[in-house]
Amino acid sequence: MTLFWRIWQAIILVDLSVLALFVWLALLQFAGIKADLVGERLLVLAEQTAAPFKAAGRIGLPLANVRNANALLERARQTDDTIQAIHVFDETGRILHSTDSAHPESISPGALKARRVSAGESWYRETSEGFLSSIDIPVLGRKAPSGIVIVYPATGSNIQVRAMGAELSLAAVAVLFVSSVLSTLLLGLVLRQQVRHFDDTEHTISDFERSSWRTAAGESVKTVANGYEPATFGQLLQAAEERYLSVCKSIENVGEKP
Amino acid sequence: MTALDRAIDSRDLRGRMIFMLAAIVFASVVALGFTVVAAFDRAVEPELTKRTRLIGGFIRSEIQRALDLGIPIDAVPGLDQYISKTIEKFEEVESIVVTTLAGNEIASAKRPVTRSLFEMTGLGEVIEFKRNAFSLPILEGNSLVGNVEIETSPVFVQTRLRKVFLDVLVLGLVAVLIALELSVAIAVASFGKPLDCINRLLSEQCSGDYVHRIRVAGVGKIRQLAIRLNDHAEDLATRWASISVESRARVNARIANVRPLLLRLSDLNDIRLALFLFSTATEISSAFLPIFASTATRPEWLESEIAAALPLVVYLVALTIITPFGGSTARWIGPRRLFLVSILPTVVALSAMAMSSNVLGITIWRGVIAVFYATATIACQEYAIKAQEDRSPRRSVGAFVAVVYGGVFCGSALGGLLAGRFGFGTALLFGAGLAAVSGMVGMNSMRGSAGDRAARAQAEVPVHADRGSGPGGRLVTLLVGIAMPMNAATAIVIWYLVPLSLSAAGSDPAEIGRVVMLYYLAIVAFGPAIARLADGRIGETALVMVGAFGSAGAMLSLYMWSGLWMVVVLASLLGLGHTFIRAPLYSLIAEFGGGRGRGIDVLRFLERVGPVVGLIAIASFLGEIDENAVAIGIRAVGVVTLFGALAFTIVEVRHRIRDI
Incomplete structure (x- = not known):
């Protein structure tokens, strides 16, 4: 059965690798789906919230002068309690209006870089600051557009990904257990003949070993008849042993005679 | 038949092993796939609810703005267009319907209903995925005048997981082959080869030959037996060294003077x-x-x-x-x-x-x-x-x-x-x-x-006894008419045109890999069965003809297909056609060439000349790779393959007639 278990281990190892890769790919996809769902929703919210600011920008009114700006932003923030802050900023990144009373002077360097890369398109991405989602607000007479950014905590999403990882890993372990049982049964059927051949060989060797030490202890020797070609593996072992003993004896004899 | 053959080398065993490995790997993948879809569906539900409510809220506020201006609910201009645009942005939304209080539909946008993988495989009967539906009231002043109804697609998660499923499917196929090779390697290393070495050493020792020892390998008793037999040879070598040269002549055995040599099978x-x-x-x-x-x-x-x-x-x-x-x-x-x-x-x-x-x-x-x-x-x-x-x-x-x-x-x-x-x-x-x-x-x-x-x-x-004689007509036709177009088709169609055309159509490398893989999958899957056919009554030349005409037909029938599926069908059929050719090609070359070496050397050379010339010609003349250029390129290779197959058939028929 040693051969059987060795092959079984290899198959389970391969199965485990496939399941582990599946869990890993699924987690990557889950993180992607989560990010897309949140990002797209925040973009819709940003678009809707930016409408009055865009109207002001179209006629060249500085965004800092938009009336009730903080109230407009606060109404948008209340659509989802998880939203950390919504900032409206000018072309340099300086924050003009925010739902956060203790907001920083300007948007983070990460957000500025993401704006540069997006080249005017709406964007969302995860940064060290959290999950950011932003669109541009063009202002008449200004070379570069201003913008609005929604800051969303990334912690919740990370916890969800880790929880998903734990759930899928547990499921993978359960699947692996069931498939181990299944492979034991199927492998037993497929390798039946080979395992029997292996076991027969092992039994023959065991029988030979037993007969060998019993002979050494004085039991009568069962010899392979002279002139008889050993046909089975057991007979071959016996014949080889007899030949070895006879050669040993022969060397002993010629060694004794000067 | 050696122990190795008996133990692991039968075609039937390989077939059974592949079937078993595929069953285990795919059962595992399908079982985990269910869990993944169900878990994802549950995990994204809160976010989908938030998105749907947000969308509904925006649509409602737009309609209410119109109502505030005094426009009746059933006369809001551009409502259909607005909700059609909205549904395009959100792929999880299946339908948006605006109705009056009486239930009359004013505007609607619906996606075509797609059947999920689970529904297509009949598993949709067993597992039902949630379909979120929301209804938001529309108010005019203080009275309710209508509703915005939004329904999300229950197959959204499955569509987003399609890529992962396909990747895992490919990984599963790869895993089956790796597991097969590993199983064979383990069986060979643990049992087959050590037992063959033991049998060989036993035969030698039975006939009094003690000049060899073997590498101690294998498991359990086989390993112990190897140690024992090695010890016999080494012990006799030690005893042999202790007796005089004259005495040695009286011993009827061949014994190593120093340490017995390692027997390497x-x-x-x-x-x-x-x-x-x-x-x-x-x-x-x-x-x-x-x-x-x-x-x-x-x-x-x-x-x-x-x-x-x-x-x-x-x-x-x-x-x-x-x-x-x-x-x-x-x-x-x-x-x-x-x-x-x-x-x-x-x-x-x-x-x-x-x-x-x-x-x-x-x-x-x-x-x-x-x-x-x-x-x-x-x-x-x-x-x-x-x-x-x-x-x-x-x-x-x-x-x-x-x-x-x-x-x-x-x-x-x-x-x-x-x-x-x-x-x-x-x-x-x-x-x-x-x-x-x-x-x-x-x-x-x-x-x-x-x-x-x-x-x-x-x-x-010289390895090739017949090197001096020139190649016969049958051999030349086989090499130039069959082997060369086959290799040219592989290089031009599978390695060059398929990746470029799929990439131009927007496929990512993983998708291209899956399509290219189909060509080789046909060879891996059907190779053993076709090799058995080649051994049987059908005959090798008939198989080569089937393969050559089949692959030519596949390339020339392009007008029946278009897009990704054309490439998928083509790669599979070409792979299958080439499998019919590859299995008997070697022995036909040996037969037509009259020896082992010359045919192979010529084949190896021609195998590569065809694709090189073909690739340079195709890359130079086709210009920009679009659907039309790909079709022209593939058909050109198809025509060459067809003419090669015809030439081979004519030569073979003439040969048969002459034999009769």
């Missing part, structure tokens, strides 16, 4: 795992090489289509140049040493290719890979032929081809998957790692005497 299975891993490693870029090259930086004068074909052309040219010398080099320095010598440059070339960002670098390193791919594979083939010297070469070459194509299949599938997820560089570095592992496996497994350099006398004897 060779077997076809010695090369299997190493060759499989090496083929996987070197063909890791087969699914994305033209795209990798066409997107790399290049001199201004070099057109993108030529740049895409350049590494392939250099690869084939390098193979063409090296192949004729491969066999003699293997015999000169020994197959084992040649294989091991090829590993380090392959690892370096794959790593350097991963870091290359311009066409020149990619082309040079691909050329280096080609050189050492040729030397390593020829070394393995020489080893296999030498290990099976007393048997039909068809068996060793058949097994060799099966292992190489198994490796190429895994390489194209894994390469596409890795490149799609992590980039071309990562895929190539993975290939470099795999090549290093194949070297370690080969160092351990190719220890048999077939891995040694040929003895001087043997090396000097």
